[in-house]
Amino acid sequence: MIEFFINGQPVQAEDHQTVMQAAKANGHFIPYFCWHPQLSVPGNCRICMVEVSNEGQSEGSGWLDIACNMPVSPGMRVLTDSQKVRLRRKETLQFITLNHPVDCGICDKAGECTLQDYHFEYNGSPSISRDAKVQSTKHFALSERIVLDNERCILCTRCVRFTHEVSKTHALGVQNRGDHSLIRPVEDGAFEHDPYSDNVIDICPVGALLSRPFLHKARVWYLKATPSVCPGCERGCSVNIWHRKSEWKLKALDAKQNARIDRVTPLENPAVNGPWICNKGRDLAMIFERARAEQPMQKGRPVDLLVALAGARALIQAARRPVALVSSWASNEELQTFHTTLAQRFDCFVKTDCQPGPGERIEDELLIKPDKNPNRAGACRFFPALPDDPATTFPADTDLVLVWGEGFSFAQLPATAKIIYLNSWLQPENGHADVFLPISVMTERRGHYTNFQGVVSAFEACFEKKPGVLDAEAVFAALGATP
Amino acid sequence: MTGRKLIMTFPVTATSHLLEDYRTRGGYATLAKVLREMRPELVTKEVTASGILGHGGAAFPAGRKWGVIKLNDGQPHYLCANADEGEPGTFKDRWILENAPHLLLESMLISAFALQVRHAFVYIRGEFDLPYRRLAAAVEEAYAAGYFGEHILGTDFACDIVVYRGAGSYVCGEASALITSIEGKKGYPRNRPPRLTVRGLYQRPTVINNVETLSNVRAIVAMGGEAFRQIGTAKSPGTQLVSISGHVQRPGVYEVEYGYPLARFIYEDCGGGLNGTPIKCIVPGGISTKVLTAAEIETVTYDHASLTKAGSGVGSGGMVVIGEGTCMVRLLQVLLRFYHHESCGQCTPCREGMGWMHRIIDRIVAGEGVPEDIEQLIRISKANDGTTICGMGDAAGYATVGILAKYRDEFEYYIEHKLSRLGGRLEVPQGAVA
Numbered sequence: 001m002i003e004f005f006i007n008g009q010p011v012q013a014e015d016h017q018t019v020m021q022a023a024k025a026n027g028h029f030i031p032y033f034c035w036h037p038q039l040s041v042p043g044n045c046r047i048c049m050v051e052v053s054n055e056g057q058s059e060g061s062g063w064l065d066i067a068c069n070m071p072v073s074p075g076m077r078v079l080t081d082s083q084k085v086r087l088r089r090k091e092t093l094q095f096i097t098l099n100h101p102v103d104c105g106i107c108d109k110a111g112e113c114t115l116q117d118y119h120f121e122y123n124g125s126p127s128i129s130r131d132a133k134v135q136s137t138k139h140f141a142l143s144e145r146i147v148l149d150n151e152r153c154i155l156c157t158r159c160v161r162f163t164h165e166v167s168k169t170h171a172l173g174v175q176n177r178g179d180h181s182l183i184r185p186v187e188d189g190a191f192e193h194d195p196y197s198d199n200v201i202d203i204c205p206v207g208a209l210l211s212r213p214f215l216h217k218a219r220v221w222y223l224k225a226t227p228s229v230c231p232g233c234e235r236g237c238s239v240n241i242w243h244r245k246s247e248w249k250l251k252a253l254d255a256k257q258n259a260r261i262d263r264v265t266p267l268e269n270p271a272v273n274g275p276w277i278c279n280k281g282r283d284l285a286m287i288f289e290r291a292r293a294e295q296p297m298q299k300g301r302p303v304d305l306l307v308a309l310a311g312a313r314a315l316i317q318a319a320r321r322p323v324a325l326v327s328s329w330a331s332n333e334e335l336q337t338f339h340t341t342l343a344q345r346f347d348c349f350v351k352t353d354c355q356p357g358p359g360e361r362i363e364d365e366l367l368i369k370p371d372k373n374p375n376r377a378g379a380c381r382f383f384p385a386l387p388d389d390p391a392t393t394f395p396a397d398t399d400l401v402l403v404w405g406e407g408f409s410f411a412q413l414p415a416t417a418k419i420i421y422l423n424s425w426l427q428p429e430n431g432h433a434d435v436f437l438p439i440s441v442m443t444e445r446r447g448h449y450t451n452f453q454g455v456v457s458a459f460e461a462c463f464e465k466k467p468g469v470l471d472a473e474a475v476f477a478a479l480g481a482t483p
Numbered sequence: 484m485t486g487r488k489l490i491m492t493f494p495v496t497a498t499s500h501l502l503e504d505y506r507t508r509g510g511y512a513t514l515a516k517v518l519r520e521m522r523p524e525l526v527t528k529e530v531t532a533s534g535i536l537g538h539g540g541a542a543f544p545a546g547r548k549w550g551v552i553k554l555n556d557g558q559p560h561y562l563c564a565n566a567d568e569g570e571p572g573t574f575k576d577r578w579i580l581e582n583a584p585h586l587l588l589e590s591m592l593i594s595a596f597a598l599q600v601r602h603a604f605v606y607i608r609g610e611f612d613l614p615y616r617r618l619a620a621a622v623e624e625a626y627a628a629g630y631f632g633e634h635i636l637g638t639d640f641a642c643d644i645v646v647y648r649g650a651g652s653y654v655c656g657e658a659s660a661l662i663t664s665i666e667g668k669k670g671y672p673r674n675r676p677p678r679l680t681v682r683g684l685y686q687r688p689t690v691i692n693n694v695e696t697l698s699n700v701r702a703i704v705a706m707g708g709e710a711f712r713q714i715g716t717a718k719s720p721g722t723q724l725v726s727i728s729g730h731v732q733r734p735g736v737y738e739v740e741y742g743y744p745l746a747r748f749i750y751e752d753c754g755g756g757l758n759g760t761p762i763k764c765i766v767p768g769g770i771s772t773k774v775l776t777a778a779e780i781e782t783v784t785y786d787h788a789s790l791t792k793a794g795s796g797v798g799s800g801g802m803v804v805i806g807e808g809t810c811m812v813r814l815l816q817v818l819l820r821f822y823h824h825e826s827c828g829q830c831t832p833c834r835e836g837m838g839w840m841h842r843i844i845d846r847i848v849a850g851e852g853v854p855e856d857i858e859q860l861i862r863i864s865k866a867n868d869g870t871t872i873c874g875m876g877d878a879a880g881y882a883t884v885g886i887l888a889k890y891r892d893e894f895e896y897y898i899e900h901k902l903s904r905l906g907g908r909l910e911v912p913q914g915a916v917a
Contacts, residue, residue: 064869092832177652
């Protein structure tokens with residue numbers, strides 16, 4: 001450990017750290033565009049200039065250099081906000097905005113753009129150039145998912161380095177020279193097959209890389225980020241689910257727009273996913289915006305919820321050999337409730353709710369794991385996994401099966417067994433169950449998932465429950481209570 | 484004549500670049516002596532003692548660069564000759580590559596021995612055709628004669644050389660961009676630290692010297708560092724190959740001993756202005772050094788101390804003579820077009836600043852300039868000074884500020900009258916008085 005000074009305050013740092021790292025670790029703010037804690041240091045944006053002087057030098061006699069590439073040395077004095085520094089940052093911003101279109105009014109990044117923030121902090125004045133801006137490609141399809149605006153691009157090369165250092169597809173590069181430089185795929189379609197491609201949208205410090213599904217869908221200040229867990233695989237990456245703020249739910253918008261997942265971004269979690277998530281996690285809307293089951297049924301006939309619950313209770317009381325198939329999408333809280341209320345009555349097994357989709361990447365070294373269910377680890381703490389051969393699991397005298405969650409074919413069950421089915425989605429099996437009870441999805445309730453490493457992550461409710469739909473916990477409480 | 488000679492010591496003939504001729508001039512004798520009698524650290528000691536400064540433009544002491552390399556540190560070292568001679572007005576290394584390629588190769592072998600280099604590189608400018616062919620032929624000759632490869636001259640010393648051709652980028656003449664280019668990447672300069680002598684080519688300690696700097700190594704080792712130091716001035720030992728062009732009567736490459744009077748060199752050795760045209764100013768060492776007016780030339784001697792004192796520098800030795808009647812506005816336009824074209828686009832101030840300055844000067848030349856433009860050019864130049872990854876942003880700024888400081892009146896006239904006071908001429912007027 002060595003000691004040096006930032007703005008006169010002593011700071012402890014490791015020998016190998018840079019001034020940027022030490023400043024960040026100690027709560028001193030230094031602006032940056034190109035630097036990223038998980039990527040190499042290109043030192044090209046030049047906004048992180050700080051004033052440095054050595055021990056014994058007088059204040060104000062320091063030189064300017066970039067903090068991101070400056071090794072710490074004992075006794076050095078760093079000023080992060082001196083007059084010299086502010087002037088230099090202003091000049092750098094004048095360069096950066098020289099050919100930047102400043103079309104914040106139609107830019108999806110507006111409101112969460114570092115260039116906007118720094119402009120207000122360090123420059124704030126209109127352009128001093130009399131000359132026309134360099135024109136460039138405004139909508140370049142970098143892939144099916146990402147559109148690139150080369151005029152907004154400040155060539156920080158974070159996206160290029162991401163493909164080289166994190167996703168390792170080496171899909172992006174810089175074409176041409178000088179102020180004609182362009183971010184481009186190294187060959188046509190090179191960026192289509194990067195399962196982590198959407199992370200470049202988040203790390204882009206300006207609005208140059210934009211999500212095509214999210215393009216012009218919402219201003220970010222109308223949105224709220226709810227911390228959640230991606231249910232796409234057993235990694236259980238921490239994510240933010242962005243949806244409309246309750247105070248901005250507009251009557252002019254239909255109910256669907258007011259309750260939709262606008263976008264999903266990573267929530268930094270060093271223990272699980274770092275700052276990244278895969279593209280499947282971005283597409284959670286495709287999972288959660290499937291048609292929902294809202295109507296309790298008995299043998300396909302719509303019935304009142306209380307009638308359905310009473311029917312289920314009667315089936316459980318009458319059963320001599322009941323089996324329960326527990327959802328691997330259930331939260332730890334739901335599993336606990338099931339365990340305390342009903343589990344003693346059943347032979348319980350953890351089932352697989354979701355299989356990998358066609359063409360889906362099964363596993364890689366970065367994040368993606370083969371089991372596409374978020375809480376098998378949590379469920380398997382309570383119950384054993386469902387064996388591969390159903391014949392051993394369902395003896396001929398099995399007379400009741402409680403199926404919790406989607407993805408299980410009733411054809412595997414003995415023909416005589418009664419079925420109680422708890423599911424969130426509108427699916428044909430719902431009508432085949434003796435009692436069908438619609439339940440809520442994870443975006444409508446809070447809870448915890450345990451991932452394959454044993455790390456427990458929390459998720460919060462984003463939306464109201466559908467009317468007539470119960471949480472699985474409430475169903476179990478109602479079924480377990482003696483009438 | 485222009486003082487003592489170290490490189491241009493022989494008459495150029497049809498065969499003077501060949502190995503046989505080089506051997507009759509005593510070629511490769513120094514290498515044999517070094518391999519037989521010297522230890523690596525002794526060679527570095529001589530180079531340090533000679534006080535030779537880099538001849539590529541930055542004038543960094545070569546001995547200090549070499550001194551960073553730790554011998555026997557268990558990792559490979561690399562040596563690279565920078566033959567990417569791209570500074571406008573500079574063509575001195577070309578003379579060595581065309582006429583004395585074996586001098587470079589012998590010097591590189593001695594340097595490789597001193598720095599424990601197994602693999603040496605020459606990064607040669609892509610546009611060089613004859614120099615490349617001459618160098619490549621010399622490498623083949625040297626391999627055939629056993630100067631490269633294993634067991635050189637019967638010793639345990641082994642060294643291979645790779646000649647790598649650039650693809651036409653000015654920035655690749657910057658040492659770190661050069662090695663990035665050799666590694667097969669886009670020719671972007673790298674941030675320091677780390678220095679290239681600590682982590683350079685393929686992340687290993689690397690020494691990169693200009694062709695002329697390296698070519699002096701043979702002479703330094705042959706005569707000894709102290710003897711070398713007696714040539715030139717105390718602070719600028721040795722000689723400099725000067726390539727002089729522009730409005731000058733006898734353009735070409737001259738070897739000038741440091742300390743030689745500049746006016747005498749231009750007016751007597753090079754015959755003064757073309758067809759007797761009076762000289763307006765000179766660019767002393769590549770366009771990135773500040774111009775010196777005819778009056779300033781009078782008192783200057785050709786060495787680092789004197790030229791720095793005059794507000795300019797030896798630079799790359801690429802001298803350009805600018806005759807009376809040349810329009811400095813158009814001249815600056817040519818320079819800024821070059822810098823804009825060659826900016827690699829990696830870091831912000833240069834990427835945006837070069838284009839900005841180019842657009843401003845284009846507008847002035849088109850007659851649409853406004854008086855604030857001059858201040859704007861100076862402001863952009865200063866915002867580029869010391870803020871960029873490599874020296875290119877600074878260099879463009881020095882050139883601009885240098886011209887604007889001395890010829891501001893021409894720019895003001897152009898902006899006010901929307902035309903050049905000197906007819907926008909870049910050539911010497913026809914029918915100049917002989």
